[in-house]
Amino acid sequence: MKGLKKPRSSILEPGIHTFGPNAERRQLSVMFCDLVGSTPLSSRLDPEDLTAVILGYQSRVTATVRRFGGFVARYFGDGVLSYFGWPVADEADTEQAVRAALAVIDSVGERQVQGEHLQVRIGIATGLVVVGELLGADEARQQMAIGRTPNLAARLQDIAKPGCVVIDDATFQQVGRLFECQGLGPVALKGLPDNVTAWQVTRAMRSSRSEALHATTKLPPLIGRDEELHTLLRLWSQAKRRDGRVALLSGEPGVGKSRLAAGLMERLRGEPHAKLRFFCSPQHQDSPLSPVIAQMERAGYLNGSSPVDTDPRESKTPGPDDPANSEDAVLIARWIEPDARNSSAPSIGARNGMERLIGDLVTQLTDLAARRPVIILFEDAQWIDHTSLELLSVMVPCIRYLPVLLLVSCRPGFSPPWVASPHISTLPLSGLRKLEAVALARHTAAPVMLPPLVIRQIIARAEGVPLFIEELTRAAVEGGWDEGHPGENAHSPNAQGAVVPPALYASLAARLDRLPALREVIQLAAVIGREFTFEKLAAVSNVAEGALADALAGLCEAGLISPTGADAQVGYAFRHALIRDVAHSMLLRDQRRQLHGRVADVLQRRSDEGREETAPEILAHHYTLAEMIEPAVRHWLAAGLRAFRMAAHREADSHLCRGLKLLERLPEGVPRARLGLELKAAAGLVRDGSNGYGHAFQSTFAAWRGAGVQLPPSLAARHWDRDLER
Numbered sequence: 040m041k042g043l044k045k046p047r048s049s050i051l052e053p054g055i056h057t058f059g060p061n062a063e064r065r066q067l068s069v070m071f072c073d074l075v076g077s078t079p080l081s082s083r084l085d086p087e088d089l090t091a092v093i094l095g096y097q098s099r100v101t102a103t104v105r106r107f108g109g110f111v112a113r114y115f116g117d118g119v120l121s122y123f124g125w126p127v128a129d130e131a132d133t134e135q136a137v138r139a140a141l142a143v144i145d146s147v148g149e150r151q152v153q154g155e156h157l158q159v160r161i162g163i164a165t166g167l168v169v170v171g172e173l174l175g176a177d178e179a180r181q182q183m184a185i186g187r188t189p190n191l192a193a194r195l196q197d198i199a200k201p202g203c204v205v206i207d208d209a210t211f212q213q214v215g216r217l218f219e220c221q222g223l224g225p226v227a228l229k230g231l232p233d234n235v236t237a238w239q240v241t242r243a244m245r246s247s248r249s250e251a252l253h254a255t256t257k258l259p260p261l262i263g264r265d266e267e268l269h270t271l272l273r274l275w276s277q278a279k280r281r282d283g284r285v286a287l288l289s290g291e292p293g294v295g296k297s298r299l300a301a302g303l304m305e306r307l308r309g310e311p312h313a314k315l316r317f318f319c320s321p322q323h324q325d326s327p328l329s330p331v332i333a334q335m336e337r338a339g340y341l342n343g344s345s346p347v348d349t350d351p352r353e354s355k356t357p358g359p360d361d362p363a364n365s366e367d368a369v370l371i372a373r374w375i376e377p378d379a380r381n382s383s384a385p386s387i388g389a390r391n392g393m394e395r396l397i398g399d400l401v402t403q404l405t406d407l408a409a410r411r412p413v414i415i416l417f418e419d420a421q422w423i424d425h426t427s428l429e430l431l432s433v434m435v436p437c438i439r440y441l442p443v444l445l446l447v448s449c450r451p452g453f454s455p456p457w458v459a460s461p462h463i464s465t466l467p468l469s470g471l472r473k474l475e476a477v478a479l480a481r482h483t484a485a486p487v488m489l490p491p492l493v494i495r496q497i498i499a500r501a502e503g504v505p506l507f508i509e510e511l512t513r514a515a516v517e518g519g520w521d522e523g524h525p526g527e528n529a530h531s532p533n534a535q536g537a538v539v540p541p542a543l544y545a546s547l548a549a550r551l552d553r554l555p556a557l558r559e560v561i562q563l564a565a566v567i568g569r570e571f572t573f574e575k576l577a578a579v580s581n582v583a584e585g586a587l588a589d590a591l592a593g594l595c596e597a598g599l600i601s602p603t604g605a606d607a608q609v610g611y612a613f614r615h616a617l618i619r620d621v622a623h624s625m626l627l628r629d630q631r632r633q634l635h636g637r638v639a640d641v642l643q644r645r646s647d648e649g650r651e652e653t654a655p656e657i658l659a660h661h662y663t664l665a666e667m668i669e670p671a672v673r674h675w676l677a678a679g680l681r682a683f684r685m686a687a688h689r690e691a692d693s694h695l696c697r698g699l700k701l702l703e704r705l706p707e708g709v710p711r712a713r714l715g716l717e718l719k720a721a722a723g724l725v726r727d728g729s730n731g732y733g734h735a736f737q738s739t740f741a742a743w744r745g746a747g748v749q750l751p752p753s754l755a756a757r758h759w760d761r762d763l764e765r
């Protein structure tokens with residue numbers, strides 16, 4: 040059994056060697072689960088009994104993995120390999136992988152064989168893979184992810200103790216705040232050249248990123264948001280005068296809703312008030328009142344545990360010993376604790392019970408508000424369960440007459456069911472302003488000082504969304520940077536294009552995966568760039584124009600792209616630069632090379648025919664990614680000279696440096712030597728540009744003349760040549 044098990048260096052069986060057309064580059068969390076002690080078991084059990092044990096174990100793992108949204112790719116005897124993030128990505132993939140692992144340990148552990156509980160060990164790694172259907176000559180088909188990540192997951196599983204989950208650092212960086220983890224330090228793993236930082240997961244701690252943010256004791260400073268904070272403080276003053284208020288804080292993921300709410304809480308420190316915080320989460324959308332139950336658990340109502348969510352400086356919500364609360368606790372316990380369902384608690388019909396419970400909770404709030412003003416934070420209402428929504432709908436009109444401020448945060452798309460009323464307001468939150476964004480990037484990078492050009496690029500790509508600013512900055516700091524692509528060396532699904540930080544990847548990929556049928560069109564558009572026209576897309580695409588127009592309409596409707604300019608037929612832009620980057624990063628290298636080549640050809644042809652001028656740096660970019668080195672270098676040179684003529688010295692220098700870097704990939708010979716001279720001469724021009732035509736430039740030409748070299752054509756036609764030749 041052992042020999043069969045693990046995805047060792049060669050997981051390809053004879054005859055299986057190509058990926059099918061659906062293969063993609065993806066960031067996945069890969070889970071490898073292994074049954075402990077299967078070899079001794081195989082010598083103790085009759086083969087038929089052993090088969091039953093293994094099949095039972097496999098079906099428990101499979102059911103649990105599927106329940107958490109994972110995909111079981113393969114069984115290796117008593118090993119099970121699962122992917123989270125494919126075929127459809129979800130922003131919580133990595134988190135779900137870890138939750139699934141903890142649940143697998145419990146589920147398998149329930150099974151006893153010869154008086155002993157079964158145990159598993161689990162390894163999880165997150166990173167880039169190529170994933171898709173592997174096709175073989177023998178018609179065998181299997182879904183397979185190939186890359187370092189699956190091997191790493193298998194190796195981490197090797198070092199996990201029985202009943203334990205070990206994760207790699209990439210997984211920890213993304214979801215470590217949601218789990219209690221113990222560092223195992225850098226560990227040596229068989230077959231891997233470098234030591235790997237690993238963590239053992241002990242238990243789940245928080246239900247979402249928003250909850251983790253509120254649980255952080257010392258948050259970095261709140262940047263900007265003065266107006267919004269001012270509005271919230273005004274609503275709070277009104278609420279305190281028994282003129283209760285409800286504010287709906289809406290905005291896209293990562294824009295700063297939770298941070299603003301935390302900022303308000305910070306401002307209220309020292310004021311007498313009660314604070315109730317409820318967190319919805321994607322995993323609990325179907326669990327009645329889950330945010331309320333979790334709040335009660337945190338406050339120690341249900342299990343008598345010490346409150347974890349209390350700040351000793353603040354007024355606490357009533358404790359479990361408050362007689363007014365005990366009945367609610369019993370009612371709630373009936374849903375969450377299966378044994379309590381048959382307890383001696385008063386038996387009431389489910390519907391009546393729910394209504395009564397909601398009524399009780401509202402009464403409890405009224406009692407609490409009679410003692411001190413209350414601020415209620417209801418986070419991430421887009422994931423609210425049906426019963427909690429009913430509770431909110433009952434609470435909202437009551438609040439009008441209570442000293443209560445209810446702050447509901449949500450992402451776009453959540454439409455509250457309560458009717459409009461003067462005490463309800465909506466606060467749409469948009470991205471940070473430019474200077475604020477710069478301040479956040481600098482603060483995140485500290486003590487490292489990023490070069491201004493890198494900061495500018497981060498700001499341009501993040502478009503004001505603080506989460507994107509933070510993650511792009513961290514990627515730049517950790518992975519180093521070059522002027523073209525900050526964070527280029529970072530762990531990335533797209534080493535040849537713009538980098539998408541791993542922490543952002545899943546949530547952006549999830550947006551694309553909502554429309555799998557339109558994947559081809561959106562990837563092609565991504566190859567053209569952030570902005571593209573229908574005409575250009577049609578010129579490079581094999582899709583018929585009618586179908587293309589329908590696809591673009593679908594993508595607009597889904598909010599992935601939007602029309603630009605007056606005529607919707609003419610231009611489109613990706614709604615966010617990072618969505619474009621993720622769509623682009625999913626292409627396999629060969630596909631990407633071919634498509635960029637096709638785009639470069641189309642643009643060049645249109646330029647040659649005088650139909651549309653394309654900036655040389657755009658052509659250079661496409662030729663570079665098409666790996667057509669000579670035209671790429673020529674266009675970087677042209678782009679550098681053009682930028683120089685426009686007195687954009689920094690850009691000119693950057694274009695020429697890219698040309699020089701690429702030049703090394705050209706074979707030795709006359710074209711390379713000639714282009715090299717031209718690039719170096721142009722770079723000399725640019726560096727001396729601010730002082731007129733300085734001596735470096737002149738000395739280059741003097742050296743050429745001395746060597747009898749003819750002036751290169753790219754320079755011969757320029758006006759400065761005449762000056763110099765004089």
Ligand SMILES: Nc1ncnc2c1ncn2[C@@H]1O[C@H](COP(=O)(O)OP(=O)(O)OP(=O)(O)O)[C@@H](O)[C@H]1O
Nearest residue numbers: 249260261262291292293294295296297298505506
């Ligand atoms: N004004 C700000 N100043 C400093 N940091 C901020 C600011 N706004 C947001 N951040 C940081 O950006 C990150 C994302 O913010 P936050 O979690 O509040 O976003 P969100 O809108 O609540 O996202 P989600 O919809 O996913 O819950 C956090 O790390 C937060 O600390």
Ligand SMILES: [Mg+2]
Nearest residue numbers: 248249296297
């Ligand atoms: Mg939040």
